[in-house]
Amino acid sequence: MVDFNKLLPEMIVSDIKCSLKFYCKVIGFKLEYERPEDGFAFISYNGSQLMLEQDRFETSPWRVEPLEKPYGRGMNLSIECRDINALARNLESAGHTLRKPIEEYWYREDKQLQGESNLLVLDPDGYLLRFAQDLGCKPLKRVEL
DSSP, X not given: OOOOOSSOOEEEESXXXXXXXXXXXXIOOEEEEEXXXXXXXXXXETTEEEEEEEOOOTTXXXXXXXXXXXXXXTOEEEEEXXXXXXXXXXXXXXXXXXXXXXXXXXXXXXXXXXXXXXXXXXXXXXXXXXXXXXXXXXXXXXXXX
């Protein structure tokens, strides 16, 4: 039995087999279960969970019109990653261009800074994925207003 996250994105994809190859073979998501007859797959990666569904029903209430690539305009999914450098190598060796190479960022969280190394990549349907490796925390020296 799968322990579902409280927030669980379900993304419509144009080709479920292509998406599963990208997410599972290239990135390393685990296929938790699928319903091939429905074009549906539930996948997980380091505690993150996604549902993928093949676009088959032009009149489905789940489909917000118009559905044009890139599908995920206006949002990105931030996914925790244990080894950002290995992931970048896997993506590039599989022929996927990084939308943004690995960069280090420190974000203010109240009176401390939270660090991460992250990269951006588009999935086969244009969903923007930000993979981030935790760099820990450090004290905030001053607050800029």
